[in-house]
Amino acid sequence: MILAAVCSAVIGLAIALAAFSRYPDRFRHRNLTLATGPGAAVLGAAITYTVLGGGHLPIVLPVAAAFAAAMLSLLVKHPERSRPAAAYLAGRPVR
Template sequence: MLWEALGSVLIGLAVSYGALRWLPARLGQFRSRPLALSTGPASALFGALLAHSVLGAGHTLAVLAVALGVAVALVSLLLRPGSRARRSATA
């Protein structure tokens, strides 16, 4: 369980750092840099805990895959929507 927790935190850091580095044009669209860097590890750790409690011991790769999915999903929620012109419903 310790290695799963450590691996999930590292996965979360990689996801959040990668999102900030890979999307430099959208850097202004992230709510805040520290929030993005802390959401990745926290969400990956939560995903790993959830997967470990459901799957049990011995499923390390599946637990880390779930941690990756949860981290990507929650970091992507921090993106603000683009500033496109909206169409009205009457048009």
């Protein structure tokens, strides 16, 4: 489990670094982005390790990477949404 946790943390950090360096304007906080990647990857690896049991490292690592990417996607700020959605749909100006 230690090897899976360390490898998944490295993978999560690599995904977070790649996402932040490619799209720096879409992530609000650098530290939050760089902490979410490894944390989410370790959590995904722990859940997968618990479900499958030991000895499934080739399956655990891709699931951890997918979990980290999915959690990082929740932090993305969309630049085209400058107004709240309710005001946008109603056509009213926002103060």
